[in-house]
Amino acid sequence: MPSKDIYALAREPTETERLNAQNLFLIDCVGYILHHTILSRLPPAARICDLATGTGAFLASLSKELPSNTQLDGIDYSDAAFMPEEQLPKNVRMTVGDAKVPGTNEETGLYDVVCIRFINAAMVPEDWAKVAERAAAMLKPGGALQWIEADLLQLATVLRTHPKASTVATEQATARAMSSTPHASWFVTNLASVLENAGFSQVRRYVSSTDRDVEGRLWMTKIAIGAQYALLRQQVMSGAEGALTAEQVEEAKEAMEREAEGGMYLRADMHTFVAWRK
Numbered sequence: 311m312p313s314k315d316i317y318a319l320a321r322e323p324t325e326t327e328r329l330n331a332q333n334l335f336l337i338d339c340v341g342y343i344l345h346h347t348i349l350s351r352l353p354p355a356a357r358i359c360d361l362a363t364g365t366g367a368f369l370a371s372l373s374k375e376l377p378s379n380t381q382l383d384g385i386d387y388s389d390a391a392f393m394p395e396e397q398l399p400k401n402v403r404m405t406v407g408d409a410k411v412p413g414t415n416e417e418t419g420l421y422d423v424v425c426i427r428f429i430n431a432a433m434v435p436e437d438w439a440k441v442a443e444r445a446a447a448m449l450k451p452g453g454a455l456q457w458i459e460a461d462l463l464q465l466a467t468v469l470r471t472h473p474k475a476s477t478v479a480t481e482q483a484t485a486r487a488m489s490s491t492p493h494a495s496w497f498v499t500n501l502a503s504v505l506e507n508a509g510f511s512q513v514r515r516y517v518s519s520t521d522r523d524v525e526g527r528l529w530m531t532k533i534a535i536g537a538q539y540a541l542l543r544q545q546v547m548s549g550a551e552g553a554l555t556a557e558q559v560e561e562a563k564e565a566m567e568r569e570a571e572g573g574m575y576l577r578a579d580m581h582t583f584v585a586w587r588k
């Protein structure tokens with residue numbers, strides 16, 4: 311039975327565009343698509359699955375780096391953001407599925423690598439073990455997991471590049487948006503032990519900050535504003551208590567964009583967990 315869809319961001323065309331931009335930014339920010347410890351041990355004709363794949367942009371980027379006989383499978387709860395089939399590389403296959411429920415017998419032990427990126431906004435604390443167990447079951451013994459999450463609560467700390475930069479509109483909008491994801495930092499202290507309990511060993515974490523490269527600050531800030539916008543839109547659509555009106559959400563987005571041009575910026579730590587199936 312599928313789990314309840316509690317994903318906090320709206321699935322809309324603007325959000326699809328943001329996910330594609332975010333894909334390129336993230337690869338640039340962490341400096342790799344697949345961590346070098348996984349890449350160096352990848353077998354020939356590897357089979358890789360991206361759980362909660364969104365648009366499939368991650369797999370499309372991966373297909374450019376890896377031999378064409380690599381099989382790349384994407385699974386997401388919803389196909390609303392899937393790239394059209396004709397735009398996807400031939401070795402990418404997308405299917406609808408729920409990462410929080412046990413997988414099918416066919417996928418058990420099928421994969422050399424399972425990737426997960428940014429499922430945080432769909433998670434409450436007890437979900438992490440469910441997704442970790444699904445990923446562990448999908449992997450061959452000795453297979454690798456790469457799980458990347460952003461510490462989203464850090465987006466509530468609004469920064470400025472100079473003392474006079476205005477941040478008020480972003481502080482207000484961010485506080486409202488982030489009320490949808492109260493557990494957004496839970497994984498920071500808990501995911502490593504969740505992975506160990508799910509059957510992984512050699513769990514390592516590599517952290518990079520999105521403002522590692524100063525040039526990337528505005529780019530990241532615009533992506534983060536897009537995320538706040540998607541959270542606020544979802545609050546409107548679900549009739550959440552205290553939600554802004556649709557018009558106020560548009561105004562908040564414009565005000566945040568003005569502040570970003572004037573020196574306000576947002577950042578977050580990106581945590582890459584690499585773990586190996588026992």
Ligand SMILES: C[S@@+](CC[C@H](N)C(=O)[O-])C[C@H]1O[C@@H](n2cnc3c(N)ncnc32)[C@H](O)[C@@H]1O
Nearest residue numbers: 317362363364386387388408409410427428432
């Ligand atoms: C922020 S997007 C990230 C997409 C992609 N991983 C990326 O990095 O571009 C989160 C994705 O998780 C998906 N999702 C949420 N809950 C899910 C679940 N229970 N099972 C599978 N996918 C889920 C959403 O539909 C959405 O596409």
